[in-house]
Amino acid sequence: MVSIIVPVYKSEKTLSLCVESLQRQTKRDIEIILVDDGSPDNCPQICDALAREDARIQVIHKENGGVSSARNRGLDRAKGEFVLFVDSDDSAEPDMIEELLRRMGENALVLCGYHHHYLGRDVEKVPDLTAWAGAESFLRLYGQGYMNMPWNKLFRRELTGRFDESLSLGEDLLFNLDYLRRASGSVAVVQKPLYHYMQNDSGDTLSGKKRDDKPELGKRIWREASRFYEELAGHGDTSGVINARLLQEVLDDVESLPFDHSRSRKEKLVVIEAYCMDGELRQAGENAALAALDYRLIHACMRRRWIRGVYLLSVLRSWVIRLM
Numbered sequence: 001m002v003s004i005i006v007p008v009y010k011s012e013k014t015l016s017l018c019v020e021s022l023q024r025q026t027k028r029d030i031e032i033i034l035v036d037d038g039s040p041d042n043c044p045q046i047c048d049a050l051a052r053e054d055a056r057i058q059v060i061h062k063e064n065g066g067v068s069s070a071r072n073r074g075l076d077r078a079k080g081e082f083v084l085f086v087d088s089d090d091s092a093e094p095d096m097i098e099e100l101l102r103r104m105g106e107n108a109l110v111l112c113g114y115h116h117h118y119l120g121r122d123v124e125k126v127p128d129l130t131a132w133a134g135a136e137s138f139l140r141l142y143g144q145g146y147m148n149m150p151w152n153k154l155f156r157r158e159l160t161g162r163f164d165e166s167l168s169l170g171e172d173l174l175f176n177l178d179y180l181r182r183a184s185g186s187v188a189v190v191q192k193p194l195y196h197y198m199q200n201d202s203g204d205t206l207s208g209k210k211r212d213d214k215p216e217l218g219k220r221i222w223r224e225a226s227r228f229y230e231e232l233a234g235h236g237d238t239s240g241v242i243n244a245r246l247l248q249e250v251l252d253d254v255e256s257l258p259f260d261h262s263r264s265r266k267e268k269l270v271v272i273e274a275y276c277m278d279g280e281l282r283q284a285g286e287n288a289a290l291a292a293l294d295y296r297l298i299h300a301c302m303r304r305r306w307i308r309g310v311y312l313l314s315v316l317r318s319w320v321i322r323l324m
Contacts, residue, residue, distance in 0.1 A: 038064030
């Protein structure tokens with residue numbers, strides 16, 4: 001059986017569609033655990049109504065504690081041999097679980113591609129890796145952004161640890177790294193986009209809240225990923241891939257500033273200045289394999305501490321995106 005754990009918070013508009021995508025799974029031997037994390041909208045009532053209609057659905061109501069707390073409560077209740085995490089504003093293709101189980105075999109973990117929905121766009125993201133080869137495979141998947149999240153992966157429940165409830169960013173990657181340390185098997189990859197990730201820029205969902213401590217947490221993730229790779233490879237990453245992931249997180253934050261209507265222009269410039277002056281970020285930037293042109297241009301301005309130039313490029317990029 002597969003236990004599907006769904007943290008629920010302020011998702012009354014998407015919750016039913018999310019659960020329907022799970023009820024339609026071609027793999028029927030599942031349990032769906034809805035963890036209402038003290039949601040102040042109609043989510044608690046929707047959860048209860050869904051459970052009355054389908055015996056496979058269980059509901060946990062708890063005080064608000066964050067997405068990690070909700071996932072941990074779901075793990076406490078789970079009975080399946082395997083675990084899948086799904087966010088309540090997302091959805092899954094009908095054959096997602098069946099496809100992941102088909103590739104599990106003796107592997108410790110299976111991951112797949114996904115649809116990234118944002119700003120009215122649907123971008124398919126599919127890993128280009130077919131066979132796991134230890135450290136270099138981790139580096140490749142990490143660099144492509146497939147190791148950070150829990151929701152595109154099927155886990156063996158007996159190997160799962162806990163999500164760190166003290167963190168507001170990076171807890172997913174730390175959970176995944178801890179899992180891989182526990183696991184002696186390899187990782188299988190399904191080269192299909194089986195999950196639909198709906199990016200929410202409003203900051204209302206459990207995983208979408210704005211974080212003032214994002215720079216420090218981002219650097220902690222960078223250190224942990226670097227340490228994990230060194231454990232696997234026996235040496236540090238010289239390719240610049242792990243450094244690039246740190247810089248990409250920073251650059252994504254900078255590029256999102258024009259869309260942030262809660263801050264003044266002066267406040268946004270302060271954010272950019274802090275990034276430009278950070279010593280560890282500057283050190284990582286000396287060897288960062290940035291591929292995208294917009295990243296390279298903005299990072300070049302950041303290296304020169306051209307704060308207003310960084311913001312201007314971010315604004316120009318936002319105009320281009322709106323026109324696409």
